Amino acid sequence: MSATATKPDTAEVVLAARNVAKSYGAVHALKGVNFDIHRGQVTTLFGENGAGKSTLMKILSGVIQPTSGEIILDGKPVAFQNSTHARDLGVSIIHQELSLAPNLSVRDNIFMGREIMGPTGVNFAEEEAQVRKLMADLEEDIDPLTPVEDLRLGQQQIVEIARALSVDSRILIMDEPTSALSATEVEVLFKVINDLTSKGVSIVYISHHLEEALQITDHAVVLRDGTMTAWAPRAEIDLNWIVRNMVGENYNLGSPPDGYAFGQTALSVQNMVLPDPGGNPYNVVDNLSLDVKAGEIVCIYGLMGAGRSELMEALAGRYRQQSGRIELLGQEISDLSIAGRIASGLALVPEDRQRDGLVQTMSVGQNLSLASIGAFTRGLFTSRRAEKALVADSIKRVTVKTSGPDAAIGSLSGGNQQKVVIGKMMATNPKVILLDEPSRGIDIGAKAEVFRLLADGAKQGLAVVYTTSEVSECLSIAHRIIVMHKGRITAEFGADATKEMIMAASGEQHAA
Amino acid sequence: MSQTSKSAAPQGQGFSLLKLLLEGRAFFALIVIIAVFSYLSPNYFTTSNFLIMASQVAIFGLLAIGMLLVILNGGIDLSVGSILALCGVIAGAMMQGIEIKAMGVILYPPVWAVVVITVTIGALVGAVNGVLVAYLKVPAFVATLGVMYVARGVALLLTNGLTYNRLAGSAELGNTGFKWLGSERIAGIPISVLILAVCAVIAWLVLSRSAFGRWLYASGGNERAAELSGVPVKFVKVTVYTLSGALSAVAGLVLSSQLTSAGPTAGTTYELTAIAAVVIGGAALTGGRGTVLGTMLGAFVIGFLSAGLVIVGVSSYWQTVFTGAVIVLAVLMNSIQTGKGGKKA
Ligand SMILES: Nc1ncnc2c1ncn2[C@@H]1O[C@H](COP(=O)(O)OP(=O)(O)OP(=O)(O)O)[C@@H](O)[C@H]1O
Ligand SMILES: [Mg+2]
Numbered sequence: 001m002s003a004t005a006t007k008p009d010t011a012e013v014v015l016a017a018r019n020v021a022k023s024y025g026a027v028h029a030l031k032g033v034n035f036d037i038h039r040g041q042v043t044t045l046f047g048e049n050g051a052g053k054s055t056l057m058k059i060l061s062g063v064i065q066p067t068s069g070e071i072i073l074d075g076k077p078v079a080f081q082n083s084t085h086a087r088d089l090g091v092s093i094i095h096q097e098l099s100l101a102p103n104l105s106v107r108d109n110i111f112m113g114r115e116i117m118g119p120t121g122v123n124f125a126e127e128e129a130q131v132r133k134l135m136a137d138l139e140e141d142i143d144p145l146t147p148v149e150d151l152r153l154g155q156q157q158i159v160e161i162a163r164a165l166s167v168d169s170r171i172l173i174m175d176e177p178t179s180a181l182s183a184t185e186v187e188v189l190f191k192v193i194n195d196l197t198s199k200g201v202s203i204v205y206i207s208h209h210l211e212e213a214l215q216i217t218d219h220a221v222v223l224r225d226g227t228m229t230a231w232a233p234r235a236e237i238d239l240n241w242i243v244r245n246m247v248g249e250n251y252n253l254g255s256p257p258d259g260y261a262f263g264q265t266a267l268s269v270q271n272m273v274l275p276d277p278g279g280n281p282y283n284v285v286d287n288l289s290l291d292v293k294a295g296e297i298v299c300i301y302g303l304m305g306a307g308r309s310e311l312m313e314a315l316a317g318r319y320r321q322q323s324g325r326i327e328l329l330g331q332e333i334s335d336l337s338i339a340g341r342i343a344s345g346l347a348l349v350p351e352d353r354q355r356d357g358l359v360q361t362m363s364v365g366q367n368l369s370l371a372s373i374g375a376f377t378r379g380l381f382t383s384r385r386a387e388k389a390l391v392a393d394s395i396k397r398v399t400v401k402t403s404g405p406d407a408a409i410g411s412l413s414g415g416n417q418q419k420v421v422i423g424k425m426m427a428t429n430p431k432v433i434l435l436d437e438p439s440r441g442i443d444i445g446a447k448a449e450v451f452r453l454l455a456d457g458a459k460q461g462l463a464v465v466y467t468t469s470e471v472s473e474c475l476s477i478a479h480r481i482i483v484m485h486k487g488r489i490t491a492e493f494g495a496d497a498t499k500e501m502i503m504a505a506s507g508e509q510h511a512a
Numbered sequence: 513m514s515q516t517s518k519s520a521a522p523q524g525q526g527f528s529l530l531k532l533l534l535e536g537r538a539f540f541a542l543i544v545i546i547a548v549f550s551y552l553s554p555n556y557f558t559t560s561n562f563l564i565m566a567s568q569v570a571i572f573g574l575l576a577i578g579m580l581l582v583i584l585n586g587g588i589d590l591s592v593g594s595i596l597a598l599c600g601v602i603a604g605a606m607m608q609g610i611e612i613k614a615m616g617v618i619l620y621p622p623v624w625a626v627v628v629i630t631v632t633i634g635a636l637v638g639a640v641n642g643v644l645v646a647y648l649k650v651p652a653f654v655a656t657l658g659v660m661y662v663a664r665g666v667a668l669l670l671t672n673g674l675t676y677n678r679l680a681g682s683a684e685l686g687n688t689g690f691k692w693l694g695s696e697r698i699a700g701i702p703i704s705v706l707i708l709a710v711c712a713v714i715a716w717l718v719l720s721r722s723a724f725g726r727w728l729y730a731s732g733g734n735e736r737a738a739e740l741s742g743v744p745v746k747f748v749k750v751t752v753y754t755l756s757g758a759l760s761a762v763a764g765l766v767l768s769s770q771l772t773s774a775g776p777t778a779g780t781t782y783e784l785t786a787i788a789a790v791v792i793g794g795a796a797l798t799g800g801r802g803t804v805l806g807t808m809l810g811a812f813v814i815g816f817l818s819a820g821l822v823i824v825g826v827s828s829y830w831q832t833v834f835t836g837a838v839i840v841l842a843v844l845m846n847s848i849q850t851g852k853g854g855k856k857a
Binding site for chain 1: 717726732739740741742796799
């Protein structure tokens, strides 16, 4: 258990951090960490939100410089000037937050900054051929010429992965590469990882999906509050070991809250049809009807592309072209704007926090209060005192780890940013809350907190609808589990469903 | 758990030291400009000269406030100079009397009506910009570029290219007083400066204390996130262009009153000066960042610099060079600053 137990393993260490510390002003993100990457093996890194995982990886890939400490590449100390320098030395990284240019095509994103030059300029044909090959390896049907902004989040993540793969690095760091991928896509990625390691490529893998990460890990390292708390080879670890070292206790995603009766129907959807917003001739939501009662928690499970996000966004008022009836507490709301729906008690926590959830130019506090400005406006002006109280309350309610409400939103770890988005919508005191993949990028402790928050809300009469791509998350607090496939509800279960039943109904080829 | 709020020392929120230093750039530039020209010319550092310079700054300052609102929204408004001219000309036409041939009468609206009508027209032209950008999805640069040409063209058509000179009105017609805006003083301070001050204070209150201000910063920072949080982003967009148009009209009234003439070529390239003031004041052209205080400092930096160059007798060609250099310098400092902060992604 001791932090200095990082003695060399059988396999050679190719890249190592020695006593690396990183501070942002008063925030000590890393406090002297040792970390080894072994040739041809997968090292997984676990830790709560804000533990310093991304910070350590950014240091190892040259994106940021450590405050103190040393980086050792092939036994010799090295100082990466920047990420290009690190890439030239064989280290590349897949960032937790997507870093693609949305207006450019898949091909141009993958070769951005390393264009293949021919005698007459960029050799686009060669680039395109390579992208097709990469997509075939990843078993994805993505055209190299599609603009990235037209891809759904999971596909964008695939592009990000493909870009890192295209570099042929010796060391590949993956910071939550799978947070938006489906189970099948994850399996393919794991195949690719196994291929790479057998060729001698070393991998660092970060994920909050612990079971998933355990499938490929050779070594596990746990970070906690900027220090390494545990290290062990695969043979010695299991889920409990990770959780114990990460949060110091066992965790439980909870069970459906009981001991109360559901209220009236809070949300009622009748025959909703939404044509594909991309203009394809099919419906992404296809004649769907759904009732949710006050106090009830409903989980919508489905693969990527099942239409869950579109359903959620249509309910929130994002689209104009849908048909069908939406009622909130018996009141027809189909004609209301997004703001109108929020005011009448329907809130959405969107899937993509960077694009749809956060305003990067605003502080943590301003982001938290953004959806409830009306609540602290007195006459013409906003009341600073009321806003402060609301923000402090939200920070406490969703336990955001931040140096204060005035901190820049970009200074938060990924999981804490997600909590800000949830806190923002909870602050509007909704009657019905829709959460699209609320657990994306948050650690198990936080996940349990979010679910407990939702369960508490349900007891007070809040109707909760959330989507997930992880069956285990459906089998926690949900009273009812709905499986969506191609825009339709294909099955409905009570809380006593099993994993196998749910996956079979989703049209998923068997995933582990 | 875990709220490590060590740094949250109790302090007057609006005026933390760091903020002051950041905005301080333009402030220090202003001090340097005043110091240098005061040294070079004994006439510079006098109350009367300051008031004269300030009343010139008022025109740019008004345009810059409108420009700031648009830029905070992530847009740009190239039409302000033309709207200024169009509104000036319309006001001029009304002061000279509008002849309605069919009825054989000439109407002389009182000055207050001229002001109201002119500002309304400016707002309407601005609203056209807003609708083009928000609803018809024309990029702001293109939409306002088009309106810039159209407004200028209409101003030329209305006047046949000539300038209205008789703006004084006459007592028997009951329409005197147009001069008041541009040349009168209250407690020694030119009316134009007071108008600027009032507009700046209102804009500051709106941006820092009202829901609308918060909507504006949010939709400029990330329009999709703002929309999903219930911000009426289209309304915000139309409103900022409308306000920019209205402020251009006010500037047009003040300018023609100062000059006691209204010409269709007034205000040419003023949009660029307004953009420069906003940028020198530290606002980001990508939207979401910027303050009224910064923009006002930016306007004064430009105004005091060019006035100073005139006073010490530098040729107008050199004035242009200096102004350009100051703008580039300011933006350079902006990008150094955001370059440092933006590395964390
Ligand atoms: N640019 C920055 N400025 C200030 N603080 C920062 C900055 N970047 C990171 N931090 C802080 O450093 C700590 C570690 O952040 P990091 O992103 O490494 O966490 P993480 O382990 O990757 O978490 P997650 O699982 O949520 O992604 C956090 O407390 C975060 O607030
Ligand atoms: Mg991270």
